Amino acid sequence: MAIDRLIARRDVHLREKALWRMLYETSARSEEILDVNIEELDLAGRRCPVKAKGAQPKVRRRRASRAEYVLEAVFWDAGTARLLPRLLKGRTRGPVFVTHRRPGPGKVLSARDVCPDTGLARLSYGQARALLDQHTALAGPGTGWDLHEYRHSSLTHLGERGASELMLMAKSRHKKVENVRRYFKPSAEAIAEVTSLLAPGDSGR
Structure with missing residues (x-):
């Protein structure tokens, strides 16, 4: 409910709403989602490939590109599906999440990290973290939520609703x-239900 209230606030920009909802629904790491480009999105299938932490390169060589790593799919649901098209506004390539200003003349970025149509740069982890803190801090800067809390909350809620350890993995x-x-917290009802499997064979008679 706290996440829903935050995303529903009118003073929160659409970019932040889409990012936070996507982090929650995919259970992905922030760096993974921020690194995604539009051309990698499967909007119909509600999924996209990400370069995971510790991803293995397909070939052994220095400075392998993102495409040369083994990528893994993450999945989102209706909340993200509603927000992404509004955020993209017809853009078909470049970073999904971009800054509102073009990078300064002294900043060197790779072609993949700049929108070829608008010239806007990819939103960095530091910028995304500062924006979340800005909207959630109650006792001054640095006291707000952390981006990792979306992943933690997502998995905790799935565990509370009966997702198995294998499904959480x-x-x-x-x-x-x-x-x-630590995310696997079955409810009392779920434990009672599984316990009923141990009843005598004629218990239902």
Whole structure:
């Protein structure tokens, strides 16, 4: 509910709303989503490939490009699906999330990190973190939410609603089960339901 209220605020820009909703629905790391380009989006399938933390290159060589890494798919739902088309406004290439100003003359960026149509640069992690803090801080700068909390909240809510550890691993793309175990919090109802499987064979008679 706190996330929904934040995204519904009128003083929050559409770019931030789309980013925060996408982080929550994909359970992805912030760096992964910020690195996505428009041409990589599958809007109909509600998915896109990301370069995950510790991604392995397909070939061994220095300075491999993003396309030369093994990419993994993340999935979103209706909230993100409603916001993305509005955010893109007909743009078909370049970073999904961009700044509102063009980079200064002394800043060197790769071609992939600049929108070829508008000249706007990719939104950085530091900028995204500062914007979230700006909208959620209650006791001064630095006291607001952290971007990672969207991933944490997403997985926690899925765990509370009965998602299995294997499903949480598939959603979060964690490699070790102990890393997702803290999100696995089945409800009392779920425990009661699974306990009923141990009842005697004639218990339903």
